[in-house]
Amino acid sequence: MVSVSVMGAGSWGTTLAKVFSDAGNAVTLWARREELASTIRDSHENRDYLPGITLPESLQVTSSATEALEGAAIVVLAIPSQALRGNLAEWKETIPQDATLVSLAKGIEKGTHLRMSEVIAEVTEADPSRIAVLSGPNLAREIAEGQPAATVIACSDENRAKLVQAAVAAPYFRPYTNTDVVGTEIGGACKNVIALACGISHGYGLGENTNASLITRGLAEIARLGATLGADAKTFSGLAGMGDLVATCSSPLSRNRSFGERLGQGESLEKAREATNGQVAEGVISSQSIFDLATKLGVEMPITQAVYGVCHRDMKVTDMIVALMGRSKKAE
Template sequence: MSGTRAAVLGAGSWGTTFAKVLADAGCAVTLHARRPELAAAITETGENPDYLPGVRLPGALSATTDAGVALDGADVVVLAVPSQSLRANLGEWAPLLPPDATLLSLMKGIELGSTKRMSEVIGEVTGAGPERVAALSGPNLAREIAEEQPAATVIACPDDDRATALQAACHTPYFRPYTNRDLVGCELGGAVKNVIALACGITEGMGFGDNTRASLITRGLAETARLGLALGAELTTFAGLAGLGDLVATCSSPLSRNRTFGEKLGRGLSLEEVQATTRQTAEGVKSCRPVLDLARAHGVEMPLTEAVVRVCHEGVPAAQMVKEIMSREAKPE
């Protein structure tokens, strides 16, 4: 889909990887990085040394620290910053957004305090109508896609024409996007799977194996779908790439930040100690609380999410969490 201009705001591993995908699909892409030294490195060396060392970036991709330059004339604006910093960043960028650009969220989180999904925050801060806002979600571990390993994803947007245009803008021989109208389901799947991945990591760190992980993935999917249905999502979404697909990848892969973070908690490190070891954002750590708030507001039971909140934010030891989950009242599946 040559001729499409894309701005990617956020030069972390997933933002940079998706900028590469867009450029490989024929778009002219400008990547916005906060730090001048990172923007310079990307421009001069064709590599993001901090987040994707060793991956060659295409020539059609340039980097800048000037959001105005990145957004100038963009048809597609991709938002790839940590969920909890979206509102503040968007407040700064909103006046610079081209009036009819499609706004695509790569973020998988729920906002603290407001319990809003990312598309809701985008609409609220920018005033963009719902037809202009889309989300991308699926089993998309950045490093594997940057290395052009085959992967599929879902683009969720209530406007079919925009969804199809986005699909064309990021379709490459190694990256296959599907469209879906269920924005609520796709965003929830993406946010909750990070929480379940923390639980999987915690049990992994405690030395438990595949049965434990498979049980957590399956019960995690059940509680994600329960919340989704309460919020008006389609049940089939949770059986697809943005539901089960993303959940399996994030809960199983050592490349998953949330799983890796959970593993360190499971080995007995404190939240602060784990946070000190990484520069990457494990979205589930902050999103688990708003997800639980959302569930309680809608009367939905989410025992795994609750357990993760207790370990991450209430100082409950991981071993105690597992004991509590296993001793819950027995009932039909």
């Protein structure tokens, strides 16, 4: 048993807090709003993000970051990618010096084009060997319900990866380890953009052939970017690559796919945001930073470019489809 702090009480952070608790650890969940923390403590349910899911009575909940981080051996960072830097700056002095930091955020930081593990290392000054990344076909609701799922814990220090692996291994949650942090993060960030494309396609009324084509060619462009950044090609055929991509692109539980579907039906970004409780899908923001990074590196990512066009350049969905289908012919 280890002491685990989960920083962020959204659907995925709350789910991972439940998983770590079910695996036998002492877990504290941090919620930014005291109102939410109090509700979870009293009802053992996060009604804002996981209604209907009963949380373990052993789970401690607080709105004090200092209280949450005290004595933690594992600190799980369940914060949206573009908000991670600001939160880490507030917590830097409170995070235990030898804690293993586990990133759940899937994105590329705007402006800097840094991966989330790089943001963590830069802000906290932690050695990269202390930083792990958790990624895979992990739809929060299904895992919170106890449905079987697998995930990847990527860390350059295999012993730390194994520490997290042992701590998060619940009867319904099977973690694997690898050392390819770059590939795991690139797969996790880029799949949200491809899921948006699949959602747009579905909302527009296109079928499974289109969806399968987008997933397959999406994986190809993700792998191209990963290879340029030094990732292991095998990562993209595993849970953090193809596994995560298929789940996110295919399930109505995926916020990115559902958000894209609304765009495909002709809704504006603002209207789609209103329909999702004011939240913008991660892929909307990531499409710009990933497109900018790919352009900087000279990596061709046509699906990402098309999603970027729809989300940030007022491109019509019909024009997006024409642009993708009208590309020059070449060998696969």
